[in-house]
Amino acid sequence: MKILLVNPPHPSIGSRIPREHLPPLGLLSLGGPLLDAGNQVRLLDAEFGPLSVDRIVSEVVEYCPDAVLLGHSGSTSGHPSATRIARGVRRALPRAWIVYGGVFPTYHAPEIMEQEPDIDFIVRGEGEATIVRLINALEREQPLERVPGIVFRSGTMPGPQRAAEYAPPPAARVQANPPAPLIRDLDGCRVGWELINHRRYTYYGKRRAVVAQFSRGCPHHCSYCGQHGFWRAWRHRDPVKFAAELARLHREHGVELINLADENPTADRAAWQAFLEALISQHVPLTLIGTTRASDIVRDADILHLYRRAGVARFLLGLESTDDKTLQAIHKGSTKAIDREAIRLLREHGIISMAAWVAGFVQEKDNDYLRTLRQLLAYDPDQIQAVYATPHSWTPFAFALQESKRRVVQTDLSRWDYKHQILESPQVPNWRVLVWVKLIEMVCQLRPKSLLRLLAHPDPAFRAGMRWYSNIGRRVWPYEVWQWLFCDRRTRCGPTLEEFLKGGWKRERVEPSTHQPQIASGEMTAPPVSITAQLRQPWLNVRNLLVSAPMRGAANKPDQVTDS
Ligand code: B12
Ligand code: SF4
DSSP: OEEEEEEOOOOSHHHHSSSOOOOOHHHHHHHHHHHHTTOEEEEEETTTTTOOHHHHHHHHHHHOOSEEEEOOSSHHHHHHHHHHHHHHHHHHOTTSEEEEESHHHHHSHHHHHHHOTTOOEEEOSOOHHHHHHHHHHHHTTOOGGGSTTEEEETTOOOOSSOOTTOOOOTTOOEEEOOOOOOOOOGGGSOOOGGGSOGGGOEETTTEEEEEEOSEEOOSOOOTTOOHHHHHOSOEEOOHHHHHHHHHHHHHHHOOOEEEEOOSOTTSSHHHHHHHHHHHHHHTOOOEEEEEEOHHHHHHTGGGHHHHHHHTEEEEEEEEEOSOHHHHHHTTOOOOHHHHHHHHHHHHHTTOEEEEEEEETSSOOOHHHHHHHHHHHHHHOOSEEEEEEOOOOTTSHHHHHHHHTTOBBSOOOGGGOSSSSOOBOOTTSOHHHHHHHHHHHHHHHHHSHHHHHHHHHOSOHHHHHHHHHHHHHHHHHHHHHHHIIIIIOOOBTTOOBHHHIIIIITOOEEEOTTTOOEEEOTTOSSOOOOOHHHHHHOHHHHHHHHHHOOOOTTOTTOOOOOBOO
């Protein structure tokens, strides 16, 4: 079959600010097995540009695929972008199958199938084996009920092409097949690297880069995170084969930087050590960046020199909180002492530590923010990343909040990207949360110790890593404040989380000529605002900033007042 993989453009700062892009590993992971199964496959990466919906549709029409496969790794906030593309493609190519996958559709398949009649299939969970089975079933006109891991509408007739006249009846039953079996042998699914031009993809300061995955899943169960459930079990690739693949990417394609996609690459010490040793023995000057747990760094104190020799330049440590009680409440399985020690150990080995801190796990008061700032300064991380608690429906954190009837202040799903406040903060008004978060970031990044490392660290690679992040920070920081003041919309007393997560973000409409999204009236999601409208809004936002008071007493009044 002729297949087009489409990486939708993402509105978040992670995509728009760095001015460089990483390859979409999720789609490339589908591409390899699809090519090996004899399909003709191409990738359209609409992050470059970013491409408008019109432009994406015309590129799709030009290639004229039998199936369009959509998915974005920033999956919740990427959803509105993906659905706009699905609608445009459906109008232009009624005979093409549209398949959608990734984390958010995995957990919201029923609502999406109800709201988006243009999407034919949702693939739940990891997609390599399922997509090959689905494409085979379509091509050979085999019963769709036999394809585990897919969601579709009853009455969908398999075929190499979709029946152009088929429009799902409003009452079509959505059928969810049983989950697909876990992929145990990750080395059996190769990544379709040939689908990209490596020259286009750079990161970490214009270094030729890829995203690569040693392991899937996580053995821990932090209450706010759903990734351990998405991958179902922690598994890893063969350490030696994985190291050899990275070395090949360097030798054949000049790749210099590896961004590890793993949730927790270090979970199994023996496997991780075997990988580090295998990579060291390849003698390739690769730089590795990734995310891991502070407790693993402390566990590995005696082998951190191997991390360094293998090329590990930076680890993001999800500290999440600087309060032991909160760490317990979110089941982080770490303590302040462990977090602090991990940062110290990374410094001792010349590896940049980036501390991720999350606002909003508890209902903070001003004092809590102040204490966090002091604590973070005492930890002394090289870099800080402050994000907001984001209640994905599939996490215990969200279940608990739904019971407590917490309200959502951000109903635009494209802003559910960890960089926007989602949940009401009853103790501190919205604007002051922003002030605290930005202040914490600024003080941590601009403190003398951090500046000294940026300007005078003896290791030039360390300085370069610090420079890259501070250059991004210099643009992100004012951008976020600007967006908050003039662009983002927040509801002063929005829907409860429960209402919102049952599909309250609703469907946008795309007008035929412009593909500008609009929202059906009376729905919860605020439509994206045009630039001119945004420019006319500042006074409104500033006024709201001045008058917005803590929301005490407002909890039972879902009045949809737009805050800014
Ligand atoms: C690397 C990475 C990035 C990179 C690069 C992304 C890229 N170009 O691919 C950067 C740093 C740019 C980034 C940015 C962001 N990221 Co990010 N990122 C990751 C990370 C660590 C790895 C992604 C990855 O490659 N995974 C491995 C592949 C194989 O998995 P996958 O993409 O899920 O794909 C599989 C399945 O989902 C499925 N599938 C996926 N798509 C499709 C499509 C079809 C048709 C089918 C059939 C199947 C299918 O099959 C694939 C193979 O099994 C993940 C965490 C993780 N481990 O996944 C976070 C993660 C995806 N990121 C996240 C977020 C929030 C963001 C940002 C919004 C952050 C921000 N504020 O800027 C932005 C979004 C913009 C963007 N470009 O993605 C969240 C998403 C949470 C959610 N559910 O919405 C994650 C899960 C982190 C987390 N723990 O919460 N990210
Ligand atoms: S350690 Fe990280 S990936 Fe694992 S459950 Fe906790 S937050 Fe999620």
